Structures are given as C-alpha cells and as structure tokens.
Amino acid sequence: GDSVTQMEGPVTLSEEACLTINCTYTATGYPSLFWYVQYPGEGLQLLLKATKADDKGSNKGFEATYRKETTSFHLEKGSVQVSDSAVYFCALRYGGATNKLIFGTGTLLAVQP
C-alpha cells in the first residue's frame, strides 16, 4: 500500500546550521506531496507542497523538490533558527474522490542557540 517514510528523529542542530529531513514515499500513482509542521501544543500547519514531478515547493526558507525517479521529497533549509524547532511531517495525497492524507511518522527538530 501507499506509505511515507521519514528519517528518525530527533534532529538536533545549532542555530544557522543546514537542515535536511529525508522523506521517501511508496505510491501506486502520482500523488501530491506535502510538508506539514506542528509546533508544541498546536495543530498542523502546511509548510509547502508540490503537485507533480520536478516541482519545487518553498516557504519561509524551506524547500523540497518532488523527485519521481527516487520517490523522494526531502525538506531542506540553509540556515535554521531556534523558532524552527517543531515536528515536521511529510505526507502524500491523491486527487480525485478522496482527500485522505498519508503521513510519515514525523521528525522532531530541536534547534539550539
């Protein structure tokens, strides 16, 4: 079945370090891919998305490129801040008659000053 695999956390970085959170997926079709972020005590916020191969999603300095050949959607940021500390979820979704999102297990990012 369809699934999303994320790198295990926690990921601990110093402020201004580079970030990569790996995400790979297994899908029978051509889904849209998403990164959501969850801050402590809150719901999920959409960070970025890509709807087709080679699309690059970007927001707030974060980027991810939809790589169909490697079935990946890795999240990157060149310089993290303490305020980026949160749990990051990779997810996929098909269009059509369902809005069901399939999530990865989430990766906790802790950024130290």
Add this chain to the structure above:
Amino acid sequence: KAGVTQTPRYLIKTRGQQVTLSCSPISGHRSVSWYQQTPGQGLQFLFEYFSETQRNKGNFPGRFSGRQFSNSRSEMNVSTLELGDSALYLCASSLGTGVIADTQYFGPGTRLTVL
C-alpha cells in the same frame, strides 16, 4: 479569513462514556476530514465528509462515527470510550474539488483524555 476551529480544545472522559467533537471549516470549504494523532500510531485518517456525505473512511472500529451538516460543520462521535482513544483529534478542511492541488488546512485539535 478565519481558520478551522475545533471545540472543545480539551476534554476528559472516563471509560465507557461517549464524546462528541465539533469542527467548523474555513468559509467556503465543503470537505472536512478527521485524523487521530497518538504517540504510538502517529497520524491516522479517520474519515472524510463532503456535502454531508461520507466520502472515505479509515480503518477504525464502528465506535467512531461522524456527520456533516448543510453548513459544512462536522462532528465526530466516539462511543464506549477506551483508554486507547486518548489522543489529539485533528480536523482539516479543504475545498473538496478533487483537484490534486486542493490543500487541507488543519485546526488546533481537541485533546481527549480517557481515564
């Protein structure tokens, strides 16, 4: 534009009771989905409603049910609560057009604790 709202934000119940959670989607959104988030199982899809009809259902027992009203507001109900039902319940809304770019926006969640 107001975001997705969920009520109540926190709830404490005892085993065997039932509970009803409410979700108001973003204005103009016709699709509402529910997810359960637990430390052990992560984020799991419960069900989705569109125009008052259940469009998709996850792999949860029949104790979990939901409905959607004509104004797109949705409720989910859990009967005969078990300790394992303790979780954060998240609601998400979207236009529901079926277009692949349609994006879901999440509410802050309802934290349910079953004692």
